[in-house]
Amino acid sequence: MALGKYAVDYEQRVNYDRLRRERLDRAKEQLNKSGAGAIITWDEANIRYLTSYYVTTPMRPAEMQCVLLPRNGEPILFGGGTPSETERRMPWLQGRVQPGLPPFKVVAHNEDHIAVQVTVDIIGKLLAEYGLEKEPLAIDGTVCGVILERAFKKRGIEVIHGKPILDAARVIKTHDEIELMRITCQNSESAFAAIAEAIRPGIRECDLVGIGVKALYQEGADHTEDLVCCSGYNTNPYGWSFTDKPLRPGDLVYIDVDGNSYQGYKSCVYRTFCVGKATQEQKELYQECYEMIYGAISVIKEGATNHDVALKWPDSPQYWGFKDWAEVMPYAVGHGLGLTLHDPPGISRYMMAVGLPPTELKVGMVIALETYAGHKGGKHGVRLEEDVLVTKDGYEVLTRWPVKELMECWLPYN
Known part of the structure; x- marks a missing residue:
């Protein structure tokens, strides 16, 4: 806690x-x-x-x-x-x-x-x-x-x-480091709360980034990177930036509260929202992404390897419509977290394809896992990410913002 x-x-x-x-x-x-x-x-x-x-x-x-x-x-x-x-x-x-x-x-x-x-x-x-x-x-x-x-x-x-x-x-976190990482994940929830409340037609991606950054500093952050915020056509193919594009009804919008730092310790958390009511197609795409990330989380435990985690992800880049693992390396990836945003170990199918040896997971490691679902040429993309602590009993998900279902914002129908 x-x-x-x-x-x-x-x-x-x-x-x-x-x-x-x-x-x-x-x-x-x-x-x-x-x-x-x-x-x-x-x-x-x-x-x-x-x-x-x-x-x-x-x-x-x-x-x-x-x-x-x-x-x-x-x-x-x-x-x-x-x-x-x-x-x-x-x-x-x-x-x-x-x-x-x-x-x-x-x-x-x-x-x-x-x-x-x-x-x-x-x-x-x-x-x-x-x-x-x-x-x-x-x-x-x-x-x-x-x-x-x-x-x-x-x-x-x-x-x-x-x-x-x-x-x-x-790479192995002490008791107090883990507590600080719980707090920085808690701070990310304040950012998502402010962002979710602000999502509506007409607000721009850059506006949501500003709202999220403000919330983080109000929670005592000592630093944060620019947040990722992509909506509508910017969600497919996968990108990680933000523009002045205004949100429109029916848009999916994914946001990464990345590099949020409390006492130096980072969190990296993606969530995807819908502007208004989601379609069945959008819900199914979200479910694909959710199953991809939680399939990987399910095998995290002491003694497992980064390759064991990556093997839970699609076995071909063709899943996303590409021919080479290098092209889709960011689409399903894991990275250590701590005083930097990208610590060891690294996790991806691309790393396996180029022959990097496996790394054993150990108690006290904190890993961010992020997955993307979006079909080449499609209209929508979904991105999710969780921060996970390796424990003696398996794992603890440090990030708590709701993730099981696609969150619909701006519902004037209710």
């Missing part, structure tokens, strides 16, 4: 000290397994995982913030604003907030650039202080990885790929 969001004295809710401690413990466990002496990450989700520091959207492209985690030490945050102010607000980082590294992504084109050299000097000195200068350094989350690898190599420091280390830490 999703508890209240605010700190109270009468109920144990999210324990943020425990959340930070257990996330860091998992990261160190995977770092030790990797053989690296330290990892440095510019990835905003991994920065938050290691320190709870939130990298705001405008700062992400510049790669101005990063975290160094030594195997035998605590995380060091670079670029967290004014260090003294950050440490005042985040006392668990006391003494470990440093000014930002040079913005090498913006200015450097090779490993000999002064911005890269200064970065390597600073990190190299810290590695030496921890006695790790002879051990591999894992690098994650920067588009300048090749440049940095060359620069560190010239200093005698081996570089390895860091993403698998923190992916392995984050």
